[in-house]
Amino acid sequence: xxxxxxxxxxxxxxxxxxxxxxxxxxxxxxxxxxxxxxxxxxxxxxxxxxxxxxxxxxxxxxxxxxxxxxxxxxxxxxxxxxxxxxxxxxxxxxxxxxxxxxxxxxxxxxxxxxxxxxxxxxxxxxxxxxxxxxxxxxxxxxxxxxxxxxxxxxxxxxxxxxxxxxxxxxxxxxxxxxxxxxxxxxxxxxxxxxxxxxxxxxxxxxxxxxxxxxxxxxxxxxxxxxxxxxxxxxxxxxxxxxxxxxxxxxxxxxxxxxxxxxxxxxxxxxxxxxxxxxxxxxxxxxxxxxxxxxxxxxxxxxxxxxxxxxxxxxxxxxxxxxxxxxxxxxxxxxxxxxxxxxxxxxxxxxxxxxxxxxxxxxxxxxxxxxxxxxxxxxxxxxxxxxxxxxxxxxxxxxxxx
Amino acid sequence: xxxxxxxxxxxxxxxxxxxxxxxxxxxxxxxxxxxxxxxxxxxxxxxxxxxxxxxxxxxxxxxxxxxxxxxxxxxxxxxxxxxxxxxxxxxxxxxxxxxxxxxxxxxxxxxxxxxxxxxxxxxxxxxxxxxxxxxxxxxxxxxxxxxxxxxxxxxxxxxxxxxxxxxxxxxxxxxxxxxxxxxxxxxxxxxxxxxxxxxxxxxxxxxxxxxxxxxxxxxxxxxxxxxxxxxxxxxxx
Numbered sequence: 001x002x003x004x005x006x007x008x009x010x011x012x013x014x015x016x017x018x019x020x021x022x023x024x025x026x027x028x029x030x031x032x033x034x035x036x037x038x039x040x041x042x043x044x045x046x047x048x049x050x051x052x053x054x055x056x057x058x059x060x061x062x063x064x065x066x067x068x069x070x071x072x073x074x075x076x077x078x079x080x081x082x083x084x085x086x087x088x089x090x091x092x093x094x095x096x097x098x099x100x101x102x103x104x105x106x107x108x109x110x111x112x113x114x115x116x117x118x119x120x121x122x123x124x125x126x127x128x129x130x131x132x133x134x135x136x137x138x139x140x141x142x143x144x145x146x147x148x149x150x151x152x153x154x155x156x157x158x159x160x161x162x163x164x165x166x167x168x169x170x171x172x173x174x175x176x177x178x179x180x181x182x183x184x185x186x187x188x189x190x191x192x193x194x195x196x197x198x199x200x201x202x203x204x205x206x207x208x209x210x211x212x213x214x215x216x217x218x219x220x221x222x223x224x225x226x227x228x229x230x231x232x233x234x235x236x237x238x239x240x241x242x243x244x245x246x247x248x249x250x251x252x253x254x255x256x257x258x259x260x261x262x263x264x265x266x267x268x269x270x271x272x273x274x275x276x277x278x279x280x281x282x283x284x285x286x287x288x289x290x291x292x293x294x295x296x297x298x299x300x301x302x303x304x305x306x307x308x309x310x311x312x313x314x315x316x317x318x319x320x321x322x323x324x325x326x327x328x329x330x331x332x333x334x335x336x337x338x339x340x341x342x343x344x345x346x347x348x349x350x351x352x353x354x355x356x357x358x359x360x361x362x363x364x365x366x367x368x369x370x371x372x373x374x375x376x377x378x379x380x381x382x383x384x385x386x387x388x389x390x391x392x393x394x395x396x397x398x399x400x401x
Numbered sequence: 402x403x404x405x406x407x408x409x410x411x412x413x414x415x416x417x418x419x420x421x422x423x424x425x426x427x428x429x430x431x432x433x434x435x436x437x438x439x440x441x442x443x444x445x446x447x448x449x450x451x452x453x454x455x456x457x458x459x460x461x462x463x464x465x466x467x468x469x470x471x472x473x474x475x476x477x478x479x480x481x482x483x484x485x486x487x488x489x490x491x492x493x494x495x496x497x498x499x500x501x502x503x504x505x506x507x508x509x510x511x512x513x514x515x516x517x518x519x520x521x522x523x524x525x526x527x528x529x530x531x532x533x534x535x536x537x538x539x540x541x542x543x544x545x546x547x548x549x550x551x552x553x554x555x556x557x558x559x560x561x562x563x564x565x566x567x568x569x570x571x572x573x574x575x576x577x578x579x580x581x582x583x584x585x586x587x588x589x590x591x592x593x594x595x596x597x598x599x600x601x602x603x604x605x606x607x608x609x610x611x612x613x614x615x616x617x618x619x620x621x622x623x624x625x626x627x628x629x630x631x632x633x634x635x636x637x638x
Contacts, residue, residue: 005510016498310494313455314508315483315559317476394455398494399446 028336042275125212309397329382
């Protein structure tokens with residue numbers, strides 16, 4: 001029997017049982033749409049997070065004191081090392097070719113007070129380059145002073161939230177606030193930014209790095225953010241950073257250097273796993289659709305015993321009968337897949353209208369996998385009934401009246 | 402050439418063995434016109450099914466055109482059936498969703514014959530059976546006689562050497578029945594072996610050779626009485 005004839009014959013018999021066929025078709029379509037939409041969600045979320053990382057400065061090399069054997073994971077909060085990472089180290093890093101900015105970072109917690117109002121805040125000691133590295137904008141006033149001589153100046157830039165809570169609605173720039181046991185003049189207010197990677201940037205006070213060192217009486221740096229000129233410079237800068245630090249630390253490479261890329265890669269892996277898990281869950285619905293295909297085909301075989309008997313009497317081989325029934329399963333799965341893909345595409349477009357952060361576009365691999373799963377489950381579950389049909393005794397099938 | 406020797410067919414019904422065929426020896430030469438008569442349950446249909454390779458004998462051998470087909474596999478039997486045998490049923494057994502043309506074409510479709518050749522052969526048969534203007538009709542748009550003519554056209558589209566008809570007129574009025582008999586007899590005139598199972602004595606008597614069955618055995622095998630009379634002239638209201 002010719003392939004095209006089998007498909008035509010199967011199509012005609014599906015068309016005759018319109019309700020039944022369209023129900024299975026819907027089941028397959030929903031399964032396929034489910035897989036495509038869920039994988040799209042996972043993938044779009046991954047793309048979104050990757051985009052967020054880039055906005056933090058994608059060519060970042062982060063230097064932490066102390067040596068950790070981990071890579072890509074969460075860096076140690078406090079490195080254990082006999083030697084501190086110093087401001088002079090940071091200055092040395094600034095001279096590496098291909099480095100555009102270096103932002104040393106000291107971190108601590110201290111109460112911020114104005115008059116009788118006082119509030120605990122995270123205090124970051126850094127340089128104005130930090131604002132460039134983190135792409136931060138100011139609402140009012142100016143950033144920390146650029147001049148090296150002002151590294152210990154008593155000025156502070158406040159997060160929008162802390163400024164509002166401590167200083168109230170009055171203009172804050174120019175006021176003097178107390179941070180810990182020192183007085184600082186407010187030079188600027190950060191634009192509201194919200195949380196980013198664990199820091200609530202609306203709830204910090206930024207002061208010059210040397211002021212923070214004095215405030216917390218800590219000579220070492222918490223970490224140094226080094227921004228390379230471009231993505232291609234990152235590996236070389238990473239190597240150079242290690243070399244320069246080792247040179248300055250009596251030949252010992254006692255810092256941990258992580259790149260934005262390695263952090264990004266970790267997130268990427270997590271989101272890929274999540275996407276696959278979502279796709280897998282939706283895949284289960286395809287399996288259910290496959291079982292539906294089988295159920296309906298079993299019914300079809302017993303309803304069409306007479307036709308099967310007739311086909312046998314007309315010289316259909318068991319193989320021909322099998323391929324006729326399998327052609328029906330295949331057609332249903334294929335048509336369901338097409339409808340499902342269209343439905344999925346429509347849903348993702350609608351979804352991205354609702355949440356513009358998510359970019360539309362079902363990943364090609366997900367679409368292919370969904371269709372392949374639909375068709376193969378359709379066939380796998382169609383084989384049983386098709387074989388039953390092929391084994392049917394034509395005499396019994398024909399004598400039923 | 403059909404040769405059955407010592408053919409038995411035993412069914413088990415409710416734990417009891419039932420002998421549908423109980424030692425049948427039969428030879429039918431090419432081009433013969435044979436009627437098989439007998440009471441219900443005498444094994445007529447089983448005999449037809451065994452000859453048509455729809456049923457396998459429990460015992461005995463069946464040779465078709467000199468070849469032992471008793472122990473052929475399902476696929477091979479289907480091929481032999483397709484090439485050499487045409488079936489005509491009491492209830493026509495047309496596929497309701499297909500047109501007359503498509504029904505006639507069906508054995509060729511199953512045999513994998515190309516479309517252009519199928520169309521040509523079907524067209525020829527429609528003309529032969531007086532169905533030229535009925536090709537595009539579905540079975541429910543045809544009269545009983547027309548349906549059976551479509552079924553006979555379908556049985557002959559593969560140019561088989563044997564046509565097996567099981568009560569072909571049992572579901573038709575007299576005029577349509579006579580019409581169908583005329584068609585079958587024309588096949589015989591063209592050299593096709595026709596084996597006809599019937600309850601109708603007048604129909605049975607028309608055959609050149611009459612076989613009578615009882616309890617799964619052939620009890621008489623005699624030449625018929627209407628030799629020499631052209632069958633088409635025998636049409637009665």
